[in-house]
Structures are given as C-alpha cells and as structure tokens.
Amino acid sequence: MTKILLVEDDAEIQMMIKELLTEYEVVSAYSGTEGQLRVQQESFDLILLDLMLPGLDGEELLAWIRQRSALPIIVISEKNDLTEKIALLQAGADDYLVKPFDLYELLARIQIQLRHAAKEPTNQILSYQELSVDLETREVRVNETILHLTAREYAILLLFLQFPKKVFSRSNIYENVWQELFFESEKTINVHISNLRGKLQQAGAEYIKTVWGVGFKFD
Template identity: 65%
Template structure:
C-alpha cells in the first residue's frame, strides 16, 4: 500500500484529497505548512508527495528544492498558478507533474498512479544496475552517477534516462518519449519534452560529457 504525503494548508482541499485517496486504498500523511511537510518527509517513508505552493512558513518552491537535494521521490505540485511560465519553472526545478486548481480529483488520482507505476518499474526491475560508458544507475536506490559523480534527477528525468539507457542508439521522437514516460497519448506541446531533455543534459554534463544527441526534425538519441 502506497503512502502519500499531502502538503496543503487549505483545510477543505486537504480533506477532499485525503478522503479520495483513502477510498482508493492509499495511506496518507498530512502536513499543513512547508516546515511541517519537511519534517514529516524526513520522519516518514512516503512514496509520493502532493505539494501546494502557497504555504505558511517555508513555501512550496523552497520545500521542493530541499526535497530534491536529498531525494528523487515523485512530487506533484498542486497550485492555483495556471500560467505556462510558472508550470515550466516548477518542472525545471524538480516537480514531476503539475495540477492546476481547481482540479478534477479523478485526474489527480490518475496522475498519482502514473507516478507510482514509474517508481515501481525501476524498483522491481530484475537488474540491480544499468551502466553505459561512464554512466551507472542503481535501480534499487535510483542513484545515478556520471564519471563517479552523483547527479540528482526528478522522476521524469530518471524515467527518460532509463528509456535511453535501455535503448542506446535508438532515435526517439518527442511523442515516443512522452508516451513511454507519461504512459498516456501525446497531447502536450514539444516544449514539455524539450524542457526535460534540456534539464537532463545539463545535469549529466559532467566534465563536458554530452550523451543526448538531437536528431533534427525527428527527435533524440542516446550516444
């Protein structure tokens, strides 16, 4: 049974999410401020985090940075900010998904299940490690090393990296990547994939390494 940390200071929204998740068989941990959320994250073994941005004490963006300094646990941001710039900025800073208020609770649960499937796929892999050139990925701990230097990836970035490592030299279109990682039909703009690829390239650029090649007019391949 998966455990979900809900960090949301609005009591009505918090109760709605908690009740819906409980009905679906999830266990929940509740925090109503950023500081409390950080404490409960450190004290509990949780599988995914639902994170509001406008929180008392430590705000959601600061908390997201703190979480990403220590963990690649999936984080879904829930926010009233609905502009594209805010969404892209949060994704670039480590969020795995973004849900805008007001939201459909069924859609939120579907997105939670997608993130949990991604995490479970890596955990339950028969292999303990995937390596390619100077890259090593521990599938148990989700630790990623490039030239023996640990790099910290979001859940989406990690899933994209595994897709490339399992299919070196294969050319993937943006739609291929989206449908393989998001597990849903490609309906988003190319900008989403471009942003995740850009972040992954930047983080893996250890000692000038460049593993992800752009195939103009088609997509990307790992080399």
C-alpha cells in the same frame, strides 16, 4: 500500503483529497515547514505539494527535497501561467495540476506516477561508458560524480540507456515515461530533456544528442 504526503494548508482541500485517496495512506502537512519535517522523519512513495504555504513555501520545499531524493512530486497550484509551470518542472516537479482541478484527474495522475515507479526493475546495474545506474538504489553516477535526478529525468535516462542510439520522438518519450497518450506541449518534453542533458554535461557526459526534426537519442 502506499504512503502519500499531502502538503496543503487548505483544510477543505485536504479533506477532499483524503476522501478520494482512501486506498492509500495519506499523511497531512499544513505548512512547508511541517512537510519538510515529515520528509525527514518518514518515508513516502509520492508527494502532493501546494505552492502557497505558510513557513517554507512550496518552491523552497521542492528544491530542498530534490537535493535529497527523486521521489515523485505532483505540484498542485492556482498558478496557471505557462512560464511558471515550466519553471516548476525545471526545478524538479514531475507533474503540475492547476486549481481548481478534477479529483479523478488527480487520482489518474497519482496512479500513473506510482505505476511507473512500480515498473522499475531492481538488482541490476545499467551502464554506458562512464555512466552507471543502480536500479535498486536509483543512484546515478558519471565516474565518481553522483547525479540528482527527478523521477521524470530518471525515467527518461533509463529509456535512453535501454535503447542506446535509438532515436526517440517527443511523443515516443512521453508515452513511454508518462504511460499515456501524448497530449502535452512539446515544451514539456524539451524542459525535462534540457534539465537531464544539463546535469549530465556538468558531470562531463555529453550523451544526449538532438536529431533535428525528429527527436533525441543517446550517443
């Protein structure tokens, strides 16, 4: 059964989400410290993460997880400021939902994340010049440097690798990676592309090119 970690200190929200997600195994954590311990001890398919937590706060826990895993993380927060949302995406969140939220929207976002993860092929190596991606272990390397990517960054990288030199518009990228019609601000795509490009550049790989007025390509 698909296993989800719910890190949320509000018992009422915990109960509502658990009642919604009856088809999944939902494990509760009521503090960032407890969430960290759960991640250390168990394997999960997805994490729902509040930000305002006792002990280790949500942003610290997000950063800690991202150093170790590309596990999909959906942030749930009362913070509705666009700058803060972009900062969380830059820090490694794969999606962001503002409280109060519609429960069925949350369910749809969870299903999108899990559906995308399930579609990833296995037992293959994709490579491009010095870059290689192990599709079974999700390990991304540039020569001997291992890159730690978020789930969104990883999915965008696979898209580029599968169609090198093809120019993708922002809507193309969103609809392929998010598996839904493009409705977000272009800033959302720009943030993920910028983060992925930065990680590749730090490893000495300058592959992502901007095609002005159109989108991006791998070249």
